[in-house]
Amino acid sequence: MHMHPNHRIFAVTLLTLLIGWTCVAQAWAQGVWNRQNSQTTTDLTSVFFVDANTGWIAGESGTILHTTNGGALWQTQNVPTTVDLESISFANANQGWAVGDNGVILHTDNGGSTWSLQTSGLTTDLKSVFFIDATTGWAAGSGGKLLKTTSSGNLWAPPTSRVFFIDFNTIFFTDASIGHLLGGLTNILDTLDGGSIWTVGRPLPPVISEGPLNSIFFLDTTTGWSVGDNSIVKTTTGGVFWQRQEFTPFTFLNSVFAVDTNNVWTVGSGATILRTSDGGASWNTEESGIPLGTELNSVFFVDSDDGWAVGEEGEIAHYSTGPGSTVLAANFMNGNSALFNSRVYLFNSSSTDGEITVHVFTLPTGDDPALSTTTPLSLGTLRARSALNIKLVEDILVPLHVSLPYTTDNGNLALEFTIQAPDVQGAAQVFSSSLAFGTYSLPKIPTTFSSGPTVLVANFMNGNDTAFDSDIYLLNPSQSAGIVTVRVFTLPLKNGLAQELTTTPLALGTLTARSALNIKVAEDILTPLLIPLPYTTDGGNLTLEFTIQAAGVRGAAQVFSSDFAYGTYPLQEIPATASGAPTVLVSNFMNGNDGAFNSRIYLFNPSQSAGNVAVRVFTLPLKDAGIAQELTTTPLDLGTLS
Missing domain, CATH: 2.60.290 (Hypothetical Protein Tm1070; Chain: A)
Structure with a gap:
């Protein structure tokens, strides 16, 4: 069949679009991990969410972070301690507890707006806290210490007279009666009465668990997983029998979370994130974009579409099957004031509304350190299929109480915009105190x-x-x-x-x-x-x-x-890495270039291969002035770019 050239182009374009949408749909269904900005470099140890928007993270030096928008913005909460916090648990959006070193127990009844100390009666480190509802919870830690409360923490006491001689690192309950303790190297203890009596099983043999176990999670009263050093084990008998599950690469795993009998995630050293979608018959590595040397300490999912992993140096990764976010960079210079007010223009082509935040950095010269906003500034919402005009002075510098005109470092600033919507495009219109410098497109910062x-x-x-x-x-x-x-x-x-x-x-x-x-x-x-x-x-x-x-x-x-x-x-x-294919670039020129006003094209070849350069030239007619014509009957040879 003979096809008209224009029809052929249309067919190829349509095919490309269909392939592109198919790829997007597959990526969406599988979900991706994206890094979130924690605003801290403190090591983070434990994460907990009550829904897809509301969550908390505990960390070293008395750190508790809180988000109400799924992690688009994390804010530090004030706590009355500076000890390292090891675990955090919430019964609902208001009632929460965190435990840490020196027997510290923290409690909030307003979502973390205020935290207060509760009396544990201990000076040893507490490693894990778990609440089954707003009144009943347990805490466990070093030296075999085990506490229980049935009064929201007003009174903590050992639930049993039994003395344990191993260090506990995780406690988990599936209901008010059935619970599990993980301690020692591979000791898993079980209770059927809320913690009064504990059955101590034998340590798991090396053929099942190669090293110490660090975390335990039960989906229900029968099915659970435990992970540790080069080990993933599973039970379908409530902990009576455990079976080893194979995975690669071998690594130290610190935390495990299951959303159903098929979908389970575990995280650990080397920024490792492993996921199974078949109950553990096979485990696959997922990329998070977090630096490979980072230890991930905790993982939490609210459902199979939303999860978080946290670790060293303030690293947070968010898993989502949604469309993701866009991060754009902008630079401004020369003392913006109310008279010379640079702009940022954003366009959202997607069908998703997205909250906008901006992080502002100084732009020093030499060895002076750059300073930045302590927390991102919220700029509102960019609606789906919509655009927004953001004024540098009025919308950003004034709310940040920056004196105008801004003249530090010659008035130079770098801005990092985060929009919780995919594929947002942006441009900056840059002014100085003397003249306009023009408009340029904002480069995207990769999410991984x-x-x-x-x-x-x-x-x-x-x-x-x-x-x-x-x-x-x-x-x-x-x-x-x-x-x-x-x-x-x-x-x-x-x-x-x-x-x-x-x-x-x-x-x-x-x-x-x-x-x-x-x-x-x-x-x-x-x-x-x-x-x-x-x-x-x-x-x-x-x-x-x-x-x-x-x-x-x-x-x-x-x-x-x-x-x-x-x-x-x-x-x-x-x-x-170079693809090996030729590079094709496009440029546009206007307004009658001649010998006095001679526009330029600058080409730079970073590869090890020379390449012949050729150009095709087209007219650029106005909208109603006709059809573009190619002025080159054959591409014009411009020589070799060595």
């Missing part, structure tokens, strides 16, 4: 980070010197600091050959975790390389390749010339 470095490329023109000093703005959204280096290349005209001006990459210092950095082209790069200023070779044009030993870094360039400012644009990321 690879382990490799970030490589970004920038282009500059027209003789930067100390008076006209272009800037590079870098924002590191990850929890890992990274050394920054740069390689500098000349940008010759078409028939020239680019030269690298750096014999070895120039070190520019460290971009710390969750921070930003302002790099001046003349002062920080050209001068240390002993390049005479102003740089005039090839019209003063240069290409810079920045390598940052941290994942997910995003950047922008504020480009000056000796005559006027050229504007701000996001830096392009160079992929870690």
Whole structure:
């Protein structure tokens, strides 16, 4: 069958869309893990949710975090202790308890707005707390200590006269009578009367459990799992018999949670998250984007669609089968005030409303540390299929009580916007106190980070010197600091050959975790390389390749010339691996370029392979002025990019 070219294009496009939607649907059904911003680097030990929106996390140094929007925003709650907290449990949205070192027990009856100490009568560490309802709960810990309350914690006392000689690390009850204690190496104790009498089983043999067990979870009175060092074990007899389940890679597992007889998650060392969807017959690794060296300490699910894992250095990962969120980076400069009020424009093409928050960073030069907002500023909701105009001064700087005009670090700021909706697009209209710098699209920050470095490329023109000093703005959204280096290349005209001006990459210092950095082209790069200023070779044009030993870094360039400012644009990321396919780029030009006003295209080849460059040129007619015509009958050969 002969197909008209336009029809063929339509058919291919439709097929592409269908394939794309199929992939999205599959990814949605399976769910993904995304990192959340905890606003802390404190180690987190225990997580608990009462519904998909409302949850708490306990951690070291008396840390308790709280969210009411599924983790889009985590806020620290005030507690009357600084000891390490090991476990947290809630009976409902108001009544909750947390336990920790030195016998500390905390209680809240208002969702954590206030916490108070309860009397445990112990000085040993408590490792686990579990409440079956608002009045009845248990706590267990080191030295075989076991407590029970039937009065919401007003009175805690041992439920049995029996003395235990092992350390307990987890307690779990399926109802007011049937419970399980995990302690020692592989000792699992069971009770049928609320804790008065405990049956002590023999330690599980190495053929079943290779190492100590750290966590236990029961789905009902018969089916449960326990995990530990290189071990996952399961019972379908209420703990009478246990069977080993095989998994790879072997690792230390710290916490387990089951939502039904098929779907179970466990987390542990090396940022490991394992999931089974067949009751444990097979276990598969799930990626969270959390740095691989991180110890994950606790996992909790409200249902098969929403779960959280928490661990060292404030790391939080959220599992969702929903559409996910978007994180965008923006950079602003030069003392914004009410008169020169830069904007951010957001467009939500999805069918999901999304709450917007922004994290604001200073953009210092040199070795000064970047400062940031302690908690993200809420900017309201971006409705589905809608757009929003956010004013930098009125909507962000004024609510943060920033003095105007903002002049610290030359008025430079980096902003990280988080929108709880997928695939939001954004742009920034950037003003300074003297002129507008133009509009540029906001680069997206990945929700999951690879382990490799970030490589970004920038282009500059027209003789930067100390008076006209272009800037590079870098924002590191990850929890890992990274050394920054740069390689500098000349940008010759078409028939020239680019030269690298750096014999070895120039070190520019460290971009710390969750921070930003302002790099001046003349002062920080050209001068240390002993390049005479102003740089005039090839019209003063240069290409810079920045390598940052941290994942997910995003950047922008504020480009000056000796005559006027050229504007701000996001830096392009160079992929870690090349596909082998040719690169196709598109650009648009306007308003009659001639010899005096000669627009440029800058190309940079980071690969080890040279490539022939060809261009096709099309007209750009106005809406009612006709159809675009190709001016090149065949692609125009522009030579080789070495």
